[in-house]
Amino acid sequence: MSIAQKSPIQREVVRSDLKESGQPNTRFLQNIWYFAAWSADVLQEPLARLIIEQPVVLFRTREGDVAALRNVCPHRFTPLSMGKVVGDTIECLYHGLRFAPSGQCVHNPHSETIPKAACVRRYPVAERDGIVWIWMGAAELADESTIVRYPELNQPDLFTYTCGQTMEMPLSYELMTDNLMDLSHVAFTHKTTLGSEGLVPGQTEVREEGDSIWCLRMAPNTKPAPSFSMSGACSEDDLVDYWLDICWDAPANFYLTSGHAPAGQGRYHGAQIDSLQVLTPSSATQCYYFFIHFRNYRRDDDAMTQELAKFIRQAFATEDEPMIASVQKHMGGRALEEMKPVLLTCDAGAMRVRRARERLLDLEANSGVLTERRE
Ligand code: FES
Ligand SMILES: [Fe+2]
Known part of the structure; x- marks a missing residue:
């Protein structure tokens, strides 16, 4: 039975069961493209992912196409990712x-015939901007024109790029989304890395543009963030205008543009570090964190590129991760609204995204086109 066919009462039972086990009753969008992997990480060998609770294996064929299959052998349920790629098969x-790649079994070493049921689910995939996107919902609805594009990832005349990085976080993608949409935390959580105290009294604006939600922050005439001064964008004693503007697109894709201009000049007049940061949920309490950073200054300094990548990854791992992990632990699976949090002005962007995501989830739940979940 598909989830769409379940009555609302049955669906509620499933969600309550989850809640009693201390897990958040998180819902996931199905009919949308998820970031599965950096293109460079998908090779002619199996790559396992868990995406919205579905085990997936990715591999590349000899022609260079990406295949994505359910990562469960229909014989005795072994993860196919434990095996190997042979020609264009796994x-x-x-x-x-x-x-x-179609999911059909094409070789049975035990017999001349192939059992009819020997096939696995195939997921539509598409490569754009150096990213492998995967469609987790009904295959017939997969429309590549709805992939959110990031042309900034292919502008080597303007930017120098770090490598695309991947972290597996033991964190809810919803709490991580709140964290990214509220970058006021940078002034406190990342005081010695990405922060500047001027960000707190800085001006903040939340703006919707089509399906995107922007949260724009500007701290005029402030001290530089260590990430900019250590990478030679300015000196520690300079006064700068620091902007930090982040854009959300569903399900959890973020484009962040940040920079330092000499005080008084405002946005886009100085050193800029932009990034694409994408969260792909594995489960209610785990997600992948994909990110890449690119800058418009000291373009030829390869050592700096490596150092900056390491510096930022370290900030995410040692500053964001323990903070959100402790929040998640304290919440114990309860929904944010149920806990009646104090709301501050810095929450505006995160709350707007929460509402937009709920709207999309409700729309999908009511559309009757959810895909069947095969366990
Ligand atoms: S479990 Fe895969 S072939 Fe037997
Ligand atoms: Fe952070």
Whole structure:
């Protein structure tokens, strides 16, 4: 039975069960493109992912196309990612069945015939801007024109890029989304790395543009952030206008443009570090964090590129992760609104995104086109 066919009462039971186990009753959008991997990380070998609670294996064929299959062999349920890529197929490690990118078993070493049921679910994939996107919902609805594009990832005349990085975070993608949409935390949580105290009294504006939600922050005439001064954008004693503007698109894609201009000049007149940061939920309490940073200054300094990538990753791992992990632990699976948090002006962007995401989830739940979940 598909989830769409379940009555609202049955659906409520499923959600309550989850809640009693201390897990948040998170809903996930199905009919949307998720960031599955950086293109450079998908090779002719299996790559396992857990995306919205569905196990997936990705691999590349000899022609260079990406295949995405359910990561469960239909024989004895071994993860196909334990096996290997043979030609354009993936071979199960346990008894050697081979599956084509279509999901169909094409080789059975135990018999001349291939059992009818020997196939696995295939997920639509598309590569854009150096990213492998995967469609987790009904395959017939996959429309590549709805992939959110990031042409900034292909502008080597303007930017120098770090490598695309991936972290597996033991964190809810919803709490991580709140964290990214409220960058006032940078002044406190990242005081010695990405922060500047001027960001707190800085001006903040939330703006909707089409399906995107922007949260714009400007701290005029403030001290530089260590990430900019250590990378040679300015000196520690300078006064700068620091902007930090982030844009959300569903399900959890963020474009962040940040920079330092000499005080009084405002946005886009100085050193800029932009980034794409994308969260792909694995489960209610785990997500992948994909990010890449690119800058418009000291363009030829390769050592600086490496150092900046390490510096920022370290800030995410040692400053954001423990903070959100402790919040998640304290919440114990309860919904944010249920806990009646104190609301501050800095919450405006995060709350706007929460409302937009709920609207999309309700729309999908009421549309009757959710895909069947095969466990
Ligand atoms: S479990 Fe995969 S072939 Fe037997
Ligand atoms: Fe942060």
